Amino acid sequence: MRSMEKEAVEKKVVYSETIAGQDIDAEHKALLESMERLEEENRIIGSTLNRVEEETAMLRELFNNANKELTNLKKPALLVAEVVSMIGDKAIIRLPNANKFYCYVSQNVQDVRAGDNVLVDQKTLNVVEKVHSTSNNDVEKFVIMDKPKENWKSIGGLKNEIEEVKEVIELPLKNPKLFEKVGIQPPKGILLYGPPGTGKTLLAKAVANSTDATFIEVVGSELVQKFIGEGAKLVKDIFTLARSKAPSIIFIDEIDALASTRMDTGTSGEREVNRTFMQLLAEIDGFDHLDNVKIIGATNRADILDTAIIRPGRLDRLIEVGLPDEEGRLDIIKVHTQKMNLQKVMLKKVSAKMQDFSGAEIRAVCTEAGYFAIRENREYVTQRDFEQAIEKVRLQDEDEEDGKFFG
């Protein structure tokens, strides 16, 4: 019995030692595993934290932007005004409705001068910012500026008119010394008047070509309709541009839109036109007779023109450009048929049939005659093509006069 007990104890000891040894290994392994698991978890938490931090930064930026936008949207709009003059550190400004105010200029706004565009607070009208946008570059977008290719030979008839334009515009630009020696002052500009399509623009372009001058074209009605509130400033910028590109010719088409005698109704539109006109007069008066900038005004309505524009020292040479007579028409036909392939066309007969046609209509007849030939698969133009073309242009004119543009 005793030996049996002893044996059992010995067995127990061996058994417990074995178990203890296995536990440590397993525990060690388990610890290692859970450490690895913890490290992995730690890594995951770390990268989640990074992501959350990134998201927080993004949301913070979004919030800041939205907040900034909200603050901006809550700000009252600023008025655009023009500085009329500076008196010390204060300014007299003119609002678009032409009212003038004497205001303070914020210390942050530097270098404000008369003629600048500024932003003013709606309530106090104090100047809070200067607008830097209006420059010569802007005015270049509003006018057509080029070196025209049309020359004296592009003009049919108009012999007297060409002579006069040469005398008043070409000669002083080409030979100013002659005028100094003789001691007379050439006109600063001319006014071409007459029906539409008679070659007024053509004359202006030809003289710009012959004097190698920059041709700056503005349309009076556009100046006052398109650029409301900006007309006067634009006129000023156009003259500055002309001086910088001299020798130059400023061609103002439809000058009657600016310079017409009108009932002063006192509307803001009237005041706007008036201001633009006054600026034009001031600019014309502001340069010298022998400056190499010349102005050519053109109008179909000389009858409604304000006489201020044609006073001595301004556009004081008036040149009528009327409808061509038969000889003139023949000359114009010759210009426009120069490159046409004509067969047995009696141009004199054609000219006789185009009574009361303007130069533009004569050109239209030549083009139409060419189309009649093309429609019949011919490469040459005949007398009959011209006769049909004259009829077509005449009918078109009558329809236009009746106000029937379509059918």
Ligand code: ATP
């Ligand atoms: P508007 O008063 O409508 O502005 P305008 O008198 O300025 O007209 P232009 O633009 O010079 O007329 O003429 C239009 C076109 O008609 C010219 O481009 C030219 O092709 C033709 N034309 C007019 N007159 C003549 C002319 N005397 N000789 C040759 N072509 C002419």
